[in-house]
Amino acid sequence: MGTGACLAVLLPRGYVSAYLLCLILSVLYSVPPFRLKAVAGVDWIINMWGFGTLTPYAGWSATGLPVGAVGRLVLLGFCPLFAGLYPLTQIYQIEDDARRGDRTLAVVLGIRGSLTVGLLGAVAAFVLFGMAAARMGWSSDEWWRWLVLGLAAIGWGCVFLPWLWRHQSMNHQQHQRGMYRALFAWALTDVAVVLAWAT
Secondary structure (H helix, E strand, O other): OHHHHHHHOOOOHHHHHHHHHHHHHHHHHHOOOOOHHHEOOHHHHHHHHHHHHHHHHHHHHHOOOOOHHHHHHHHHHHHHHHHHHHHHOOHHHHHHHHHHOOEOHHHHHHHHHHHHHHHHHHHHHHHHHHHHHHHHOOOHHHHHHHHHHHHHHHHHHHHHHHHHHHHHHOOHHHHHHHHHHHHHHHHHHHHHHHHHHHO
């Protein structure tokens, strides 16, 4: 990470600031004596802002282009999206984390609570994406932009609805597969956002 910080100075100032802030957050998250990944709520905030918003902001700022009002809404949308994704990555580890005494967000919320937070986060994200699209003033000829955004939203629905319906009867491996489906939906959303706004 130190090497990356040295190389970051070759890029625009916004990238350097985001990189250094993410470096600090990652140390606080993972390294004893802080290890905030074991503190429910704090782990969530670090990830929703660090990975959720600062990481895509760093990518944007590396181009040197101004973010603008629409860009800020798009970047802000990734904050609740990762807030929704994060507890899903912990569900299959709930038993192990509880045994170690780690009070992760998923341990505190339980499986259904984690899925509910995840669903609400995804809904909030797509509301913000929709607001960004409306502010951009997409014309009727640009219906395909709404389509790719809608397909990404459907992808999240395909993750959450079956998982919520079946979570009580699912085993450890099935919850882990649910997490991988959520990661695929995240990647699909990344592609949809790039296609909708950068083309």
